[in-house]
Structures are given as C-alpha cells and as structure tokens.
Amino acid sequence: MAVYTHLSAEDLAELIAQYDVGRLVSAKGIAEGVSNSNWLVETTGSASAGTRFILTMYERRIEIEDLPFFLALLDFLSAHDCPVPRTIHDRQGSAFRTIDGKAVALIEFLPGVSVDHPTAAQARAVGVALARVHVAARDFDGARTNTLGIAESRRVLEACGEVALAAIDPRLPAALALAADVEAQWPGDLPASVIHSDLFPDNVLMLGADVSALIDFYFACTDAMAYDLAVTHAAWSFDKAGETFSEDVGTALVEGYESIRTLSARERACLPILAQGACLRFVASRAEDWIGTPADALVTRKDPMAFLRRLDFYRAQGTAAFA
C-alpha cells in the first residue's frame, strides 16, 4: 500500500504526452496495490478516452512477459461488456511503455468503492459479474498457467516447515497434511476459462449494490471457473478472521453466478474441495509472508489462521456450504 517510485510532474507530463488524452491536470499517488505503484491521473481529456485514468507502474512480482496477457484481457473483457477497465494505448498503439526500465500502463478510471462488509445484494451482483467474465473470457485468445495452484501451496507450506508454522500458531502445521489430502483429491478436468483468481472485496468497486468494476487482474490465469467461484466465496462470505460465515452472502454469490452460468452437478460437487484449495493458497502465502516479515515491520502481517478456519468450515460443511 504505497507508491514505491517517485515520478516528477515533469516525468508524468512527458509520459502523458505519449497518449491521446490531452494535457496533465492532476496526479496523486494512491495507496493501492502491494506490488505496483499507482497514480490517479487527470488530464484535459480527449473524445476517445475521457479525463481520468489509473497509471500503474509494475514494480515487482509481475513478470513483464505476462503484461500483454493481462492488458489484452482487460481490453477484451471491457469490449465484451464486462465491468472491467480498459487499457489506454499510446499513440503508437502500445498497451504499455517503459520508464527507467519499469513497465507502466494507463488504465481507464472507473468509479466505485470497495466494501468491507458486503451485503447479500452486493454479493449477488459480484456473482453475476464473475460469471459474465467467465463466459466472455472463454472466447479470449490468450492463456496463462496458474502458478499458485494446490501443488504450489503444498510446496510453499513444506518450505515453511512444521517448526516455523507451529511458531505462528500451534494448529497451523495441520495445513501440511491437509494440502497433501486436497491435492490428492484435486479435480483436473473441470470447465475452464480465464479466471480472476483473486476477487477479494478490495478488487471490486461498487456503487450501492451495483458492481462498477472488477480490478487487479494480475493473478488472472487459465483454470477451472468453479475454482474462481470458490475463491470468491471464501473471500466474501466470512468476517476477516474467518470466524463467522455469512450464509446469506455466500448463497447470494452463488445464486448471482448461476443466474448467468449454471454450474454442472460435477462442479457443484467439487466446490468444497476447490474452496479448501483456495483457502490453502492464502494459508500458504500468508505463512510465507509472516515468516519473511519481522514482527516490528511497518507492514501489517495477515494471519494465515484466518484461512485455516475457513478451510475447517468447508471441510466440515461439504456441499452444504454452498446450498
């Protein structure tokens, strides 16, 4: 949550001049994104592009060779009436440019705010939007391997090791056996599309109960659509600590999704194991970050137990969690 690079007004004005968006009027570094720097930029505008944009500088984690995939996906989904910001191309038609060796992209600004405490009506709208992305993206001519699947989660947890996991929480080493078990049951042949795979409330902009934008597609990959629904279910239907399940929110999310795309009986049957895999991904990444971050760092560490609790819930409830 920071701006990692200083861009002077002079740098910004020179960059903006490479696009048909008018002259620079305002630029504020915004506290969004953990691996990017972002600015909310205003210009005098042009007929084709509006006046407000998010300028993103890709600082780390994102492989530059993946950037054409991510940015083309935004353009494709936007053109197919999904609530997704499109990329503004420069005068030469490029979707991104580089400054001092770092890639930058100018992206459409869409209004809306991210909710902390979603209502059922909001979750329903998110389900609708997610299904529309899945259906549209089946025709998208691009693919990217999911690098954060269940095998990777197991590997990360094993690399953390039982001792370090137990030091975070005595119940956390149980994730090791759970990961092996979930991996053994993982369904490899469910209907796939390009999926968001990280649709937390932070990555959805809403106006009241309407979805105005799905954002931050930098984990998008080709994988099972039902897995994406399971990730979203785990991200939206619990309090942050994973202690309380909101049945009405979870139900509304799935109902909204199915109003656009009906799940097959097999997808439904697989939801509990997919949700457990989703939880293990966040248990693993949070445990890894926790071990790598000093307790007195300025960055707030996220508790991996918040997702182990969700996993326990999905394991106990089975398909009833998605009724």
Added chain:
Amino acid sequence: MAVYTHLSAEDLAELIAQYDVGRLVSAKGIAEGVSNSNWLVETTGSASAGTRFILTMYERRIEIEDLPFFLALLDFLSAHDCPVPRTIHDRQGSAFRTIDGKAVALIEFLPGVSVDHPTAAQARAVGVALARVHVAARDFDGARTNTLGIAESRRVLEACGEVALAAIDPRLPAALALAADVEAQWPGDLPASVIHSDLFPDNVLMLGADVSALIDFYFACTDAMAYDLAVTHAAWSFDKAGETFSEDVGTALVEGYESIRTLSARERACLPILAQGACLRFVASRAEDWIGTPADALVTRKDPMAFLRRLDFYRAQGTAAFA
C-alpha cells in the same frame, strides 16, 4: 507518505452523508502528507460544493486546538481570491468532525501538479501567490505563534548534541554556533501577517506556469512576511542537495512577490539572516528526524546537510542572493 488509518467504504459513506455534497462515488487513499491520512473523494455533487474533495484525517503533530485556525484561514484566503482550497462545512456548519477520536476535514479539491524542477516563470507565479496570501491575511482575524522559530531551532540542535550531529556529518556541529549567531541577529519587528512558512514545491499545485493552489497550511503562523519569502526562496532556488543555486528562479520569485507587495529597505536588508534562520529550521528538524530514524527504516531520511549548504550560500552571498 501513507494512509495511516483504514476507513471502510461504509465509514466513508456515513461521513460524506453529513455534508451537502451528494453521495459517495469513489475514494482513493492518497500518498500525501507525513502527519495526515488523505483520501481523494468523489461524490455525486451538489450545486454549492462540486464533486471532488480531499478528505484529511489529522493523525499526529497537529494540535486539535489549532485546527479551527488552519481551516478558517483556508476559508478566509479562498474567499479573498487567493489560490487556496476552501473547507467544506458539514450540515451543522462545522469545519471538522471527529471519527474514533480523530479529527477529519473535507477540503475542496483543486487541480494541478507539484513540480520538481521549477522554471523562473513558475517561481514568479509562486512569488505572486505568496504575496497575495500575505496581503489578504493581514485582515484575517486569527493568530498563531510560530513554534518553529530560530530559538526552537537552536534548542533542537543543542538537544541533538555535538556528537550525534558529527556522526551525521563532520561539518554539521557548525550549525550550533551558527544558530546562536543567527538568533542574536534576528530582527523582531518586521511587518507581519499570517504566513505559510513551509511553501516547498510539494505544497504548490501548478498548471503549466500558473499556480492553481497553495496547500498544506498546517505550519501557518503569525510571523514576518519577509521570513516566509526567505523560506520559499530557500525551498525553490536550489537543487535538492543544496549544491546548485538557480539565480533566475530566485530572482523571479522575489520579482513576482514584489509585483504585489514591495519589500521595505529593512526587509530586503534582513533577507540574508532570515534565509539563514529558515535553513537552520530544516537543518534542525532533519537532524532530529535523522537521529530518531533507524538507518534501515522504510522511511527515507532527509539530509540536514542539504540545508547547511544553503545556509553557507546565504552567509557568503548576503543581499546579493536576492538581487
């Protein structure tokens, strides 16, 4: 440069509803201010207030009892055609509210960007804007003591101590004798007004060569107008390291100022000592921060030597620095 407090969309919507500005449409935490959290907020708007605002939460440093002074000053200057954002008052007429014990204010958004490498034309416009503030503020019915004057700078440097100062840079202990010398020569009876006292390029928004806004008045106080011009001269006329003086920028700043308000012969004669006092303020605060910040902290420490170099320049040049 961070957002220190999380405000949920639900908190923000509830806050915004206390003002006659329409409904919340967007809110982005912005990376500005070292002692405040700030959000760029968009609403559906109202006839009287526009659609975009800066929401500021006062986190530290600022005494809540000073807030009515700062906010009333913005309103006064804005009403007197100075390029200063006004405060939006809530439905009960209050200039600020409190959330969880912290004060928040909704402030007019003004366009513009802060320049890194000012031109003479830009410096001239800043001189004009500064003089207009000084002239207007003489009629402002409020006063606040300067708590960061030369006596305080000397006290801070002495509290740092010779050993700690020398550990930063072997030339830095010289600031102790310089502070005593400058304090002994300090002119106590120059024409006063309410001054900004911290008008670095960061605190000026520009559109081309025009000043669109002076911002961040949270060091404003009652003090000599020529001192404020000297602070601004030291802040604008050098490269960041204080190694290179841009004579054309410095000259344009003073010329712009005098196009609105002519300096008396005595004020002119005092500029060199006022500028040395201005430099000592930043030498002192930077030395204090340096000593208080671990070398491996995420926060970048600012080098006090950058202002000791400026002080050396003003001492050597005398009134020629302002020719």
